Amino acid sequence: MTEEKSAEAPGQEGIVLPPARKVPAGFRCGYIAVVGRPNVGKSTLINRLVGEKVSITSHKPQTTRDRALGVLTREDAQYIFVDTPGFQSRYKSGLTHYMNNVVRGVLTDVNVVLFVIDASGWKGADEEVLRLVPRECSVILVLNKTDEMKNRDALLPLMALSMQKFPFAAIVPTSAKKGTQCEELLTEIRRHLPEDGPYYDPDLYTDKSSRYLAAETVREKAFRLLGDELPYGIAVTIDKWEEDERHANIVATLLVERESHRPIVIGEKGAKLREISRLARADIEQMLGKPTHLEVWVRVRRGWSDDARALKTLGYS
Template structure:
């Protein structure tokens, strides 16, 4: 693509404690479903770059796991490392908080902010407040926590103030040529995104019953212009997790696979045959080799 000398391009890291809506915001800003979304905290486990290109700017959004302060297992430590690494060599940091709430998880991110990047406080989920004036004392209070370059109340779910947020981010991006082609929306493979979409459906359907020891591995990917055939393995830690995933007469897994297949078809824009099965691998969340095989950094 051609670009002007006043073109701006840079990395924008999206950080926050678990479940404040980081992935929903990242998806809403680029207008495509790249990062998975769930009510279950810590759904995002990986650094995921998504790309939005406008006439004068290219934004490379880095969605990160929620910064975890309550659990100290190997997988959580590796996810926290992703957060801290994602805060180096970035141009803009979006510190996402949930409207009306502030706790230790929000506070503990502040010392990690790079001094040479613009940090914007993004107050998400403002749609939950009928009277927006009720938010003013909260915003005034949290705005004093750090020398934020700007404070923007938004609703990622409803699309409120997202264009305003993009315009504010653009002001802080450096003059730079684009890093990606104009039609690129992520630097992750479709194979990776497909595994994430399947994991999202698992958390949405059985997330309250199933612990975090669940992951998805794509073991077969055959794609041609007319369709794709995909085989996916759902990895769990205990034998007792298998019946939770399957459900009575396999109904849970049928629904999970059907909904995931629909999302993958939308992404690939072609018919998809998806075969999903469950495998038990005890203690995988504490094995670094397995975690790296699954894409953890």
Template sequence: MKQKTTTFKSGFVSIIGRPNVGKSTLLNRVIGQKIAIMSDKPQTTRNKVQGVLTRDDAQIVFMDTPGIHKPKHRLGDFMMKVAKNTLREVDLILYVVEADAKFGPGEQYIIERLHETKTPVFLLINKIDKVSPEELLKVIDLYKDRYPFAEIIPISALEGNNVPTLVEQIVEHMEEGPQYYPADQVTDHPERFIIAELIREKVLHLTKEEIPHSVAVVIEQIKKRDNGKVYVGATVIVERSSQKGIIIGKHGAMLKEVGQLARGDIEALLGSSVYLELWVKVQKDWRNRPSQLKDYGFNENEY
């Protein structure tokens, strides 16, 4: 008796939306582990972060893009170029909005960009725990009138509500295709990139409003030592001396806490004990200097 063959589906999915709507939280929830940094500050994500979800019947490659906003510097220009170009490279777009946020010029700008593409779009209404069912229906009607979405799915990326349903709908929309990555690979970014992002996340989290997004992290060295520990040396780049003082903290307390929190995530990533050494360096106006943007991993020529 001839065995029935199962169709394997695959495709690329872009996660877009305004800053701070929960895109990175959603990506981490879908993949099942932390590959995108999360912060309560806007514009946390600066590069396309690819997350890979592999099942027996499908492989979906997700791209978490920078939040779409009006650029204020060369780094901002780079982030918007990444976000817009991604729309042309994928099989499906997930447009994430907040259930409790008002529809404004930012949302209108994104919808205008969506009208320029032929790629199917899912509308994901995130943070549904913050509104009543009646308010949610109003949000759905508001967006339905502005764009012919392929699907509209209310979710909570933080709690995981409706995320399994979302994944099933994504697979349903995918075409038959190859497996692009090994089954155990969850991202295409090198370890250096992920480690730098984990450190930067801790800086943003601990410094709150004191440090704007003028922070970059450069991994100077990763080396396995004879005792089995992995040595990681990293430099935190800031734009002003006052920011350096804040990150180091009184008697080095802030930098020590950044290191302790980051080390835990890095050890989980590498599956090994880690010795993390951090330095802080001032590079004035680095976000507007093309050569320094390239040095810190923001290469415009790649997009």
């Protein structure tokens, strides 16, 4: 058997460099921030464009709480989407302060901004977020949820009105839910990305760990099943993670802020919590590609969303 030796950079003995990738001429790569008020479909849009589940979705505000990258690599470009929380002006807490700072921070260092609004028209909250958007980078307006429009003739007047509000580089009507015009949106984004080689491995689709994605999956199922029964003050921690090649064993805790919230999450005879666990386990098994045992518990942590120490423990800092 012939022994293979890895090449080492001069003066960097012991540091093994990956083989150089041949980048096609004209390849483009850059960061794209996806911003907008809550519930305009930002996370659904990123999941659709990347082709993988990067961010959880629900109809509740504040579903997305942190920055998450979604990476799509094509033959001629690598798109690095940055999902952001919906900018909040209505609710004030330590958590919303953190989320708003995430939005501001992301906007300072991207190549393209996708500004997403509902195709039904501009709202006051949309204009509040628009004031945060820098004019130095290319800003593309995405008119999402066109599948819900009753009168598509309203699109042209909406586009004309939008150009009066901001010098958008382009306006693309889409339906993230149906996938309508998403390829056209990618084509438009590519025009505004700099020529550069890929920043991430082509097989990577997110920068988040499996533990993070599992916790988010449990939170998503809780949001969807509880509907309006519970306020947004719910978080998830992963307390145990055992994994080998054939099986995964996970223990998670749903944190609620009040004792009165606990029975809502558990449901009658534990039915609601069992359903949250069942749905989350199915998604986590698909993500990990192996059988998974998932236990979900409920614990009260009073006022965690406005407690600096609790927010830091949960990763919101």
